[in-house]
Amino acid sequence: MRTVVLGLTAALLLSLPAAPAAATTPDHRPSAAADRAAYPSLAVKRVVRGLDHPWDVRVLDRGVLIYTQRDRARLSIWDHGHKRAVRFPSDSVWVSGETGLTGLALDPEFAQNRRLYTCQGGFRSGGRHDVRVMAWRLNAKATRVTRIRQLVGGFPTTTGRHAGCRLLIDSEGSLFVGTGDAVIGTSPQNLRSFGGKTLRLDRFTGRPWPTNPYVDARARAKRYVFTYGHRNVQGLAQRSDGTLWSIEQGTDCDDEVNRLLKGGNYGWDPAPGYGEYTPMTDRSLPGRQIGAVWSSGDPTLATSGGGFVHGPALGAYDGTLAVAALKAARVLFLTLSADGDLRRVHVPRELRRYGRIRTVVDGPGSTFYVTTDNGNGADSVLRVRPRR
Secondary structure, three states, X not given: OOOEEOOHHHHHOOEEEOOOOOOOOOOOOOOOHHHHOOOOOEEEEEEEEEEOOEEEEEEOHHHOEEEEEOOOOEEEEEEOOEEEEOEOOHHHEXXXXXXXXXXXXXXXXXXXXXXXXXXXXXXXXXXXXXXEEEEEEEOOOOOEEEEEEEEEEEXXXXXXXXXXXXEEEOOOOEEEEEOEOOOOOOOOOOOOOOOOEEXXXXXXXXXXXXXXXXXXXXXXXXXXXXXXXXXXXXXXXXXXXOOEEEEEOOOOOOXXXXXXXXXXXXXXXXXXXXXXXOOOOOOOOOOOOOOOOEEOOOOOOOEEEEEEOOOHHHHHHOOOEEEEEOOOOEEEEEEEOOOOXXXXXXXXXXXXXXXXXXXXXXXXXXXXXXXXXXXXXXXEEEEEEEOO
């Protein structure tokens, strides 16, 4: 699998063809008009307003939305123009910097079991804190949650920086967790640490998934590791072919989209100390390091969450990987080949007028949802559809 590096200048273009296999930078010529026409115009509507750092959103039945707000540590419902807070123990969430109430996932059997999962900061004994994954049950009226259990915890923290934390339930029913390195230089390459990893576990018991590469290890954290050598995993997605993908924030260069391979080392190793100048994929490390499928180059876009979007009315957007960007205030749509190579990047104008973008979540009927991340009550959940 080749690595394609795209700088900020390239990201400004509306559509880019893929680079030749030997190239390290893309062809900067815009696509032909006929190719651009394959992307329909998008109709964007603010469906939820007045939010503060909405981190994740999911669609319940009949178009009702459930979403998290990081700093308010609040779980809320939007029901066709009306929003309300769900009774949730916000005071149990440790909020600091990039940590609070973040990732959200609904159980594939939610209609029957009403289970949902959150990733959040938490308090430990002795004044310590961590990041953890929790399972909850939402009542039939969607007014309150009941705690089921903590599935896994003990993810490292410092000031709250680089906390991750995205959740994904894959087609086999396992729960994936993307974590950050907490600005601890030794975490990403240390298989005894939860930091700088993707983890895989049983969503009911919290036990490590039985096919994990180190499932028989003595060290507790190592048993959960699916991949390692990450800096700050902000997005997780599964394509319809079953392949798994992560979106990762870089330093001053090289945000990344990675294809996740079991046991893979993605090469982030800022130790000793915390060297921000270190390459995101450090080829000097022993063993094999897996390079990115897409990389921002210098400067970074501050990529965040995202996922594959689907729907026949979406035209060329159908089946692309939508990648949110915070600093660059846009969404990039990556077209990937069947082999996982990058073919094209498209940046629509319609999603470049809302400030920082936190994540993109697929919805039913050629619709997807976007959360903004500007703070101070100025944020929204956007509904995006092809313009009719």
